[in-house]
Amino acid sequence: MVLGKVIGTVWATKKDEKLVGLKLLIVRHVELDYSEKSTFVVAADSVGAGVGEIVLITTGSSARQSELTQNKPVDAVVSAIVDKLDVES
Amino acid sequence: MVLGKVIGTVWATKKDEKLVGLKLLIVRHVELDYSEKSTFVVAADSVGAGVGEIVLITTGSSARQSELTQNKPVDAVVSAIVDKLDVES
Amino acid sequence: MVLGKVIGTVWATKKDEKLVGLKLLIVRHVELDYSEKSTFVVAADSVGAGVGEIVLITTGSSARQSELTQNKPVDAVVSAIVDKLDVES
């Protein structure tokens, strides 16, 4: 999984019918100190994450293992909201 | 998922029989301001997207979860046409 | 899917038994104008592609969805021979 920061939402009327009802979040990848990288991903929300929150993103086929995303054309899901990181380096 | 802009179509007569009937779109990856990146991908169309439209691309095994792409050798699908992005940064 | 140009063949006597009988092509990734990138991939052939041809490569688990590659340790397959690209940019 990778770390990201929710920065927005995608609006799409015309879409695969299996995507109807899913909230699609724009998530910037972040470093361990939460500084933002230049890359981003669009991920389905499975935990009620809001803009500004640091989240865990699960990608690939594993993104379809949450209850909300099963059998859907989703390759990235916000699977957790991060409280804090304990890093010893 | 990632964001892209449809810029064209692939024509192929000789192909895996499961690809027959699928429209294969050339999609450039874009930034959040829709500026084009140098990279692109060929994605099957599942939503009737046209040239110039900003779209959502689903990749990997999840690209086979749309009705049109099931059990086909497709690793990228246009799964939505983007109306707009709400970005707070 | 990505675009490539077939530039050669891999010869391997000692291999996973499921790979026996599969033609393994060396394919250079190409740009939209067919200029060659520095990267390449080894892909199983499912369409009878020859050296010099521009092809479509399907990767990941989707590479096992062609009749020839089912249930085989293959993560890339040549799934179409490209006739031409219609690009409006």
Place this chain on the structure above:
Amino acid sequence: MVLGKVIGTVWATKKDEKLVGLKLLIVRHVELDYSEKSTFVVAADSVGAGVGEIVLITTGSSARQSELTQNKPVDAVVSAIVDKLDVES
């Protein structure tokens, strides 16, 4: 699989219910001499790895093949603790 060094833990209260009970480790990618790269991944622990240990990380759908991670939204798992590398170069 890739090599990494465990450097910490992710704390997350609000998460996909299938992630409850899983320990989420922060793992920096390392070179063959164990020097740290700049990249990192968050991986579920299946072997009881601790901070400072060099580990093997399995990614993608294969990360769900350990007993602890089956059917869970996990795309990376610590699948072994490395004792040593025998490298002849």
Place this chain on the structure above:
Amino acid sequence: MVLGKVIGTVWATKKDEKLVGLKLLIVRHVELDYSEKSTFVVAADSVGAGVGEIVLITTGSSARQSELTQNKPVDAVVSAIVDKLDVES
């Protein structure tokens, strides 16, 4: 699939029980002229490859399609030993 050169072995006592008995090879990625890249991967051996040999590596879920790796947390497998490459460029 990608090309690599076997340069060593990983030793790990504490590991996922499904990895017991599998030989874990360290494989450097190589160019078409077999010159070594800076990147490497740890791959399970399914063909009896030895140090110094040029091999084919299958990644992702397809790495679990060899008899030895089925249902195991393995995301890369050495699926063939390369005799030679025929490259016309």
